[in-house]
Amino acid sequence: MQTTLAKKICIYLAAALLALVIALPVLWLFIMSISSSTHLTTLPLEWWPDSPTLENYRSLLIYAENTPSQSFLYAIRNSIFIALAATGLSICAAIPAAYSFSRMPGPRRKNLLYAVIAIFMLPPVALVLPLYTVMSALGLLNTHFALIIVYCSILLPFATWLLKSNFDTIPGDLDEAPIIDGANRLQAIWYVILPIARPALGAAVMMSVLLAWDEFFYGLLFTNDIRSKTITVAIADLAAGRVADYGLISAAGILAAVPPVILAFFMQKTLVSGLASGSVKG
Amino acid sequence: MISHRKTVTAWLLLTPMIVMILGVSGYPLIKTVYYSMTGAKLVAPELTDNWVWFHNYIRALSSANFREAIWHTTYFAVISVGVEMIIGVMVALLLNEVFVGRTLLRAMLILPLALPTVVNAMMWRLIYNPDFGALNALLVQFGMLDAYRSWLGDPATALDMVIVADVWKNFPLVALIALAALQTVPKDLYEAATLDGAGMWNRFWRITLPAIMGPLSVALVLRTIEAFKVFDIIYVMTRGGPASSTKTVSFYVYQEAFAYMRVGSGASYALIVVLISACLIAGYMYLIRKHGEA
Amino acid sequence: MSSISLSNVTKTFGAANIIKGVDLSIEDGELVVFVGPSGCGKSTLLRLISGLEEITSGQIHLGKKRVDHLSAASRDIAMVFQSYALYPHMTVAENIGFPLKMAGKSKAEIEAKTNEIGTILQLLPLFERTPKQLSGGQRQRVAIGRALARDPQIILLDEPLSNLDAALRVDMRMELARLHRDLKATMIYVTHDQVEAMTMADRIVVLRDGIVEQVGSPLDLYLTPVNQFVAGFIGSPRMNFWDATTNENGDLLLPSGTALSLPRKLTAHQPVTVGVRPEHLVLAADDGTAALQGTVLSVEHLGSDTFVQLHCGFGDPAQVDINVRFAGIVPVRIGERVNLSVASLDNWHIFDAEGIRVEAAQ
Ligand SMILES: Nc1ncnc2c1ncn2[C@@H]1O[C@H](COP(=O)(O)OP(=O)(O)OP(=O)(O)O)[C@@H](O)[C@H]1O
Ligand SMILES: [Mg+2]
Numbered sequence A: 001m002q003t004t005l006a007k008k009i010c011i012y013l014a015a016a017l018l019a020l021v022i023a024l025p026v027l028w029l030f031i032m033s034i035s036s037s038t039h040l041t042t043l044p045l046e047w048w049p050d051s052p053t054l055e056n057y058r059s060l061l062i063y064a065e066n067t068p069s070q071s072f073l074y075a076i077r078n079s080i081f082i083a084l085a086a087t088g089l090s091i092c093a094a095i096p097a098a099y100s101f102s103r104m105p106g107p108r109r110k111n112l113l114y115a116v117i118a119i120f121m122l123p124p125v126a127l128v129l130p131l132y133t134v135m136s137a138l139g140l141l142n143t144h145f146a147l148i149i150v151y152c153s154i155l156l157p158f159a160t161w162l163l164k165s166n167f168d169t170i171p172g173d174l175d176e177a178p179i180i181d182g183a184n185r186l187q188a189i190w191y192v193i194l195p196i197a198r199p200a201l202g203a204a205v206m207m208s209v210l211l212a213w214d215e216f217f218y219g220l221l222f223t224n225d226i227r228s229k230t231i232t233v234a235i236a237d238l239a240a241g242r243v244a245d246y247g248l249i250s251a252a253g254i255l256a257a258v259p260p261v262i263l264a265f266f267m268q269k270t271l272v273s274g275l276a277s278g279s280v281k282g
Numbered sequence B: 001m002i003s004h005r006k007t008v009t010a011w012l013l014l015t016p017m018i019v020m021i022l023g024v025s026g027y028p029l030i031k032t033v034y035y036s037m038t039g040a041k042l043v044a045p046e047l048t049d050n051w052v053w054f055h056n057y058i059r060a061l062s063s064a065n066f067r068e069a070i071w072h073t074t075y076f077a078v079i080s081v082g083v084e085m086i087i088g089v090m091v092a093l094l095l096n097e098v099f100v101g102r103t104l105l106r107a108m109l110i111l112p113l114a115l116p117t118v119v120n121a122m123m124w125r126l127i128y129n130p131d132f133g134a135l136n137a138l139l140v141q142f143g144m145l146d147a148y149r150s151w152l153g154d155p156a157t158a159l160d161m162v163i164v165a166d167v168w169k170n171f172p173l174v175a176l177i178a179l180a181a182l183q184t185v186p187k188d189l190y191e192a193a194t195l196d197g198a199g200m201w202n203r204f205w206r207i208t209l210p211a212i213m214g215p216l217s218v219a220l221v222l223r224t225i226e227a228f229k230v231f232d233i234i235y236v237m238t239r240g241g242p243a244s245s246t247k248t249v250s251f252y253v254y255q256e257a258f259a260y261m262r263v264g265s266g267a268s269y270a271l272i273v274v275l276i277s278a279c280l281i282a283g284y285m286y287l288i289r290k291h292g293e294a
Numbered sequence C: 001m002s003s004i005s006l007s008n009v010t011k012t013f014g015a016a017n018i019i020k021g022v023d024l025s026i027e028d029g030e031l032v033v034f035v036g037p038s039g040c041g042k043s044t045l046l047r048l049i050s051g052l053e054e055i056t057s058g059q060i061h062l063g064k065k066r067v068d069h070l071s072a073a074s075r076d077i078a079m080v081f082q083s084y085a086l087y088p089h090m091t092v093a094e095n096i097g098f099p100l101k102m103a104g105k106s107k108a109e110i111e112a113k114t115n116e117i118g119t120i121l122q123l124l125p126l127f128e129r130t131p132k133q134l135s136g137g138q139r140q141r142v143a144i145g146r147a148l149a150r151d152p153q154i155i156l157l158d159e160p161l162s163n164l165d166a167a168l169r170v171d172m173r174m175e176l177a178r179l180h181r182d183l184k185a186t187m188i189y190v191t192h193d194q195v196e197a198m199t200m201a202d203r204i205v206v207l208r209d210g211i212v213e214q215v216g217s218p219l220d221l222y223l224t225p226v227n228q229f230v231a232g233f234i235g236s237p238r239m240n241f242w243d244a245t246t247n248e249n250g251d252l253l254l255p256s257g258t259a260l261s262l263p264r265k266l267t268a269h270q271p272v273t274v275g276v277r278p279e280h281l282v283l284a285a286d287d288g289t290a291a292l293q294g295t296v297l298s299v300e301h302l303g304s305d306t307f308v309q310l311h312c313g314f315g316d317p318a319q320v321d322i323n324v325r326f327a328g329i330v331p332v333r334i335g336e337r338v339n340l341s342v343a344s345l346d347n348w349h350i351f352d353a354e355g356i357r358v359e360a361a362q
Helices: A002-033 A055-061 A068-103 A107-121 A125-137 A144-167 A173-180 A185-196 A198-214 A217-222 A231-240 A246-266 A268-280 B005-035 B055-062 B064-095 B102-108 B110-114 B117-128 B134-141 B158-182 B187-195 B200-228 B232-237 B249-259 B263-293 C042-050 C092-102 C107-120 C136-148 C166-183 C194-200 C218-223 C228-233
Strands: C004-013 C016-026 C031-035 C057-062 C077-080 C154-158 C186-190 C203-208 C211-216 C240-246 C271-276 C281-284 C292-301 C305-313 C320-327 C337-342 C349-351
Touching: A002 A246, A002 B064, A002 B102, A002 B110, A002 B117, A002 B158, A055 A068, A055 A246, A068 A107, A068 A144, A068 A185, A068 A198, A068 A231, A068 A246, A068 B005, A107 A144, A107 B005, A107 B263, A125 A144, A125 A217, A125 B005, A125 B249, A125 B263, A144 A198, A144 A217, A144 B005, A173 A185, A173 C077, A185 A198, A198 A231, A198 A246, A198 A268, A217 A231, A217 B249, A231 A246, A231 B117, A231 B232, A246 A268, A246 B110, A246 B117, B005 B263, B055 B064, B055 B263, B064 B102, B064 B158, B064 B200, B064 B249, B064 B263, B102 B110, B110 B158, B117 B134, B117 B158, B117 B232, B158 B200, B158 B232, B187 B200, B200 B263, B232 B249, B249 B263, C004 C042, C016 C042, C016 C211, C031 C042, C031 C194, C042 C077, C042 C154, C042 C186, C077 C136, C092 C107, C092 C136, C107 C136, C136 C154, C136 C166, C166 C194, C194 C218, C203 C218, C203 C228, C211 C218, C211 C228, C228 C271, C228 C349, C240 C320, C281 C320, C305 C337
Parallel strands: C031 C186, C031 C203, C077 C154, C154 C186
Antiparallel strands: C004 C016, C004 C057, C203 C211, C240 C271, C271 C349, C281 C337, C292 C305, C292 C337, C305 C320
């Protein structure tokens, strides 16, 4: 009796501590985002603004030339476009590849699969120099196209691996049946495998979008103005800017975090089971 | 003759992926190797290349600065991943207990994971701000610190503070993987052990840890590989400073190639990083093959 | 048109030789059953015919057309999988209509055909359900319906009834037999069930280890198995075997010393194996004339039959455990000593040292 009560108390204390550790930094970011910059630079620091304001959000979201809102809104647009296009391209190539790896195994293809995973894990510094010189030679620096292509080096192996692990769980008969029924391989994939694997496909799409949204290194190097700067680069710029408007920076951070956080909560189950199966099964 | 229709189809289905991977990864990797043996410059790299064999490598390995960057990277990787593993497992054990609010807490773990790395870095940079940061304010107001400190401006603390930010973002990953593994451990195993008189400590070492060791080791290697690439968080929080105290290898390569425009030697640095990563990746491959076949 | 012929078909997976040269011809409209021990290559052979696997060497003809280089889709063969392989995301109607959709048929044609099949198989009330909402027998019917959609000339079935319970199995067996009669399609049927094989097959193909051991009508196999393997495999309970020899006259010399005069003489002085089916042994009087003596090990009364296990032989030496099946109720008790004789001279099966049948049919 005594020990279980003590244990209960310990558990709730630990849970509360954990909740605080996770929530406080983000909460503070949010508080900063609704504070005026004068309030944030008053000493001693106060923990709640006397007059919460949405001014920071307004100045980011209402478009005006040559203001932070211009670069911010363009960056959001660029990131959305690049993330979706790179995801689409990668998924299109990943689906047949994953099918082939999963349903038509062979020793050479197995080695190729491991090679693909190894490439996924290579540090980007190993690839960035030639990619940069080629893009620069082709005049593609500072275009969406360059980042879309380059992001495929990250998204494609990842999506292939994720889909392959999922296709593995579909019984073998289910893709032989359509072949018998007169379908070719592409039809078998389209009409049978993909509908069955739709949750995994959704997870692959969402996680690819998250990866692309989060990317910074290539974005930093391959873009230099509002035409193609991504949101991560824009935030880094803001954070390093001469005018340190902490409220504005925080608001930008919050806004940049909203899409991935919503996406992640939305697909919490798939995310967790994807993580788990990825690490349990390899 | 006998055709191998199936094999042909199998390769045809792989073709789009192979072409893309060769284009965006295979070719660049080989070209990096080529660059690493030349004195190529970022401006017009093809014009200025002159073959220097292994000169770049020799210079890289004898450069004290680069060795220091390797040391910073190793320190960052070992400490951050180590702490993430310990906290992650503890959090997983906590969440494996039954209590009110467990589901909410587990959902909260997603928050740091989903936060973009750059936003995370920026957030902590603001928190660490020497003049108006929340950390200083908090510590001073609670009387734990006498005067404001420049957490990221002091070479003695900068890297550790970056590690804190990294741990905050990534321990949930370990926790979620460990939690998923924990939930596959049959309950009666614990009950049997309790009946056998095993205490809590014993149960953890004898049952829990072995049961989650597989997924945990995969997570460990994965996180280490990631930690070795670290760039974003460094760039946003410290730009390698102060006094190069947070300069990691990725940042070093970035500077060499894009600030000093020395593509040739930058490539050689990059390949040394690749070599270190390759050992880790080989470890990862070994683990997934082992678990894949089990 | 829809006869099937295999000549010298082989299949290797990597280094493993799974099908080792199969010659087989199946007539148009025949129902042929493949039997054999687990792992002998029945499914593989079926998949080779369907085109799901490619042969390593040899030829396959459907009718006069050589097909071994054709893809599965262009062979126009239907197949029913053991797991049914129903598409979980499609309704029953969509499942049955899928092959027609792949064949590029119009919506109206597909609907007409699926309705026709639904009527035959009594599936119409289930058309809007998904496979998850069906019972095992219903799923089985949908799988068959899907196979019938394209009016196939050839239907392959790999253990189609093995996931059903016993009663349903009997029903479906009859239904399949009826379908076969009505459709006049060529069917190849893989099963582990002796009764299914014996009752449904026009001919049975016995496979062992990638080789065809015997092809023949069920009664052929039962009456004149060409070797000891087939003799042991066909029939349930399995045939009983004893070692014996032949005497100088070429007659069978049983271990008890009794000689059995055969209508056709064998080579003198050779070791042989004699086999008698459990149902061909009868109780005999204890007057010294009985061929076999044994001790009862166990008794199972089924009413219609009595299954008895005995430790039994020709005289005391070389006793082995055998099975006997008596018609009706026979009052024997465990531990009891009984005398047995063989019902008729035809019931003796004799195999040489290599296991090949030595006694030609009379
Ligand atoms: N794709 C494959 N790769 C390697 N070996 C295989 C493959 N498919 C089948 N085999 C092997 O071929 C042999 C025959 O398999 P098959 O499935 O044809 O047996 P079966 O007679 O259908 O057995 P069962 O009665 O158990 O269904 C087995 O030893 C099996 O392991
Ligand atoms: Mg089989």
